[in-house]
């Protein structure tokens with residue numbers, strides 16, 4: 443019987459997939475860096491990049507868990523624009539206290555000290571009223587610089603045969619000031635027999651962000667997570683089903699592989715819906731045929747249509763042109779040429795599309811679609827988008843103003859699964 447409880451697929455953002463398909467290179471690279479660090483040899487920091495839903499967090503967490511079981515003291519942070527890395531590390535240390543319960547007393551005390559001395563998050567008051575920290579009054583220990591605490595913790599870790607690993611997700615959100623400090627600290631430990639490993643992940647723009655922080659990050663290992671290929675997608679769907687003692691027909695599996703197109707987020711969504719639908723022990727072709735239109739509509743609406751609804755005719759032309767140029771990032775100049783103008787002439791359209799979260803700037807002078815498979819969505823809805831691209835500009839601008847007003851403020855970033863749109 444298929445139930446929600448025995449459904450092996452994981453659709454939540456950041457969730458561990460039941461089978462981590464096609465990420466052997468990334469896992470091996472992380473394992474190698476962990477092995478080096480443990481042996482006291484300076485590792486090259488490892489940075490995973492990729493568009494939304496490509497599985498960065500899944501790899502990051504898997505690698506962090508493995509390292510944790512291999513004597514690493516892992517400090518985990520998910521960077522945000524409004525908080526300092528130090529405050530985020532503090533929160534995550536407090537939340538994960540019991541992870542360190544089995545450590546020797548002195549090391550545990552050292553970790554607790556780090557948490558205690560790190561600053562708490564500050565919150566901006568409205569109307570320029572300044573920042574407040576929710577420290578409360580009294581008994582607030584004097585704060586120490588973030589890197590001083592990390593250095594002390596690293597020394598203490600090594601005294602107990604351990605080593606320090608910093609794991610930071612959403613790196614592109616961290617401030618340059620924080621990154622600078624961190625990069626300098628990591629670099630300094632590389633010159634000692636007690637190196638610290640940094641494993642990070644972020645959107646493709648994280649490459650440029652890191653380079654702004656310090657030039658030697660150019661030599662860090664950066665691995666881009668792309669779509670799974672057909673065989674990897676097959677495994678991602680088939681293995682969890684078999685593991686659960688169920689089966690799937692060959693055509694049903696083939697149809698799921700084609701529809702989810704190797705996009706990890708979609709793989710989990712489609713496979714999960716097919717699982718929920720099946721009766722007995724085998725997922726049949728008819729189960730898959732029944733769920734595809736429903737899931738496609740839901741994902742289209744939440745991932746793409748919401749963004750596309752407010753596009754003006756000129757913006758429609760821009761996205762059609764970009765889609766025709768094929769997958770991946772393209773230079774703004776090339777796009778402008780294909781549109782028959784100069785980069786300057788089309789830059790306001792591009793800026794609007796970035797604001798509307800349709801486009802994304804992975805590096806200076808480049809753009810790509812923010813969400814994977816946007817080109818497929820455009821192909822499937824081409825007639826409608828072409829029709830809108832021919833409409834009178836003023837009319838649609840009016841519509842777009844109305845629909846922009848109706849749209850919830852997005853904060854600029856997609857934060858994962860469909861429920862977040």
Ligand SMILES: Nc1ncnc2c1ncn2[C@@H]1O[C@H](COP(=O)(O)OP(=O)(O)OP(=O)(O)O)[C@@H](O)[C@H]1O
Pocket residue numbers: 452453454455456457458459460461462463464465492493494495496497498499500501678706707708709710856857858
């Ligand atoms: N290699 C994989 N094989 C199968 N499923 C995967 C794989 N990697 C991730 N997933 C699944 O894909 C979805 C998205 O993964 P994850 O949240 O790690 O992506 P992400 O790149 O961190 O996205 P975001 O940029 O939004 O944070 C999750 O449901 C996860 O379980």
Ligand SMILES: [Mg+2]
Pocket residue numbers: 456498499500611
């Ligand atoms: Mg993530």
